[in-house]
Amino acid sequence: MSEAAAPAPPLPEPPPRPALPERSSGWRRLAGGDPCPFADLRSVWWRINLGILPSSPSSSLDDLRRVTADSRRRYANLRRRLLVDPHILKDEKGSQNVLMDNPLSQNPESTWSRFFRNAELEKMVDQDLTRLYPEHGSYFQASGCQGILRRVLLLWCLRHPEFGYKQVRKLYEDHFTDKFDDLSLSENDLYHFDVRRSTDTDATDANPQGSAMKMNNLGEVDPDIKRIMLLTDAYGAEGELGIVLSEKFMEHDAYIMFDALLSGGNGSVAIADFFSHSPSDGSSNGLPPVIEASTALYNLLGIVDPSLLTHLVKLGPQVF
Template identity: 65%
Template structure:
């Protein structure tokens, strides 16, 4: 296989989304700003960016993961008088090793309960090890935040979709094996580095029509005869392209590297998106007019949106004393991960990540920038509370029929499983459009009312159990 054709240009915008709609892990990396989406970007551009991101992660692992039993440079160990298991020096190798071990114990407690309905995958030693290392490294890289309960639920879907991509690639390999075969001096060497045995048959079966699976290998004479989607899959996995094996965009060997980059992008809010890690902070965000922690302000924002679209329901909840943060802490911090099945959650995240954050709100003036709800200042930010309001509206009848705050909260924190998800997402998108068109970010919010800072923080402590 050669890489000459890898220099073809990639389509941008919706064209890019259509091309990668069956490769969610690739598409999310584009949406999160990890991979380029410009029309001038070639396959080799994707490969170079992929390789560079993986190098950065490998560098983090070498620098931050310590094992005092092993010398990194092969030389003798440090002075045992200074650096030993009984040393009181917190910066010693042993001191860092023991702190990391304590953090790993905390991580293991949460990871052991992760997606029990998908336990055959998430509880495998290989998956648990990757999740543990990624979270440990991220926390060491961001000590100002550390680990907070729920972060593991934000990471897991990234690893899941990357694995699905690899399984999809495996199916494509079977159908078009000639294009995945190395031919050198007349000898063929079949590549196959897939080491996991997890069965994604249900997922793959839904893709078979796209792949053209009929149980037999498809014979074609040239790459150009393949469907464009299959062509792209072949090009993205060409080990002889730019950066060699390190640049293979879909590779099981580098799933851990790629998942870290996706998780870090989500948490840090790269590419103009919302920084989800702010929802774990107790301090007001920079530029916030409310003086409230971001998750409390975002909770107030979704209630403000509710008051605009359904004042009766909003007033009913307020009269009962159902403050938004009572349920929104969990909804926002894990990005609705506890309210939906994993399969449905992926569809919701598709819409959230696809929000074009390159669009700015022209209506926001300098005076407005210091007031209002920060979360309404970007399309992705507006879609998150819009999704929450769509969920509340779905429960409208049952909530209005309830006269007790506890019962309301029970219904909000036990969202029904049998729903029309597409309808729910479409409603959220219409609310997002309303928020952006009416410029809700410049509206002075009622922070002095029920959104009391001290009570909100007390509520956060009281309702932390909802993440367990």
């Protein structure tokens, strides 16, 4: 009788999987190593990383509300100053200087001259926006979304004429896709914002009895839900204008984040510098850093995969 085959040796135990950090314990941390209590709130986390909102753990909710309200005021004032409409100004103020402010005026500083320059730039922006993610026609092609994107891009270009539109038009797509994901937009392209009315909102106008009841009940709510409720509550510093998570001020917040992403501000990112012709950037041939980086990548690709380089050169400029 043949002997039974020896049993196969047992398989080794798989290595233990590293334990994932608890989300509620601050799984994302600030620059100083302190846990961020807003790590799950993408909009707030973006604004903290870009230096818009204070990153100090000692910052109170009122601090966040005041900074939020101030940034929205700046955007509203910038928009009121740069997006001129002679028709509205005429209705509000009357024709005070017809020789200068008329459609045939040759003065480059006249209201009509600025209006026509803005219109030309707006046409260029619209050419790209009409092709933005056509597969999401019910969303990205909605007039409300298109209007917000148009104003944000137009204002940034008017605010930074040294860059213009052609050099930054490919930079906004991922940012705004991330920002507008799963949000509904009105089909109405018209937008009206009265900063004086918003800044006059007084927290004392709220029902003190109802607010006290709300605050008492918050003690029984899950900490994450409580945080969201506090960030979306109009009761507090700056009133409605200080609501940190507010769909009403999505355009304001999007512009502030876009500007911080491109210009740097108080954050550590300044994408616009990548397209600057400044001689102080250390360039040896006067080309923008983005062209130098692209050339270096193509040279490296020619060494690693010449056939792929040949294919890409044959395709011409593309968004890879």
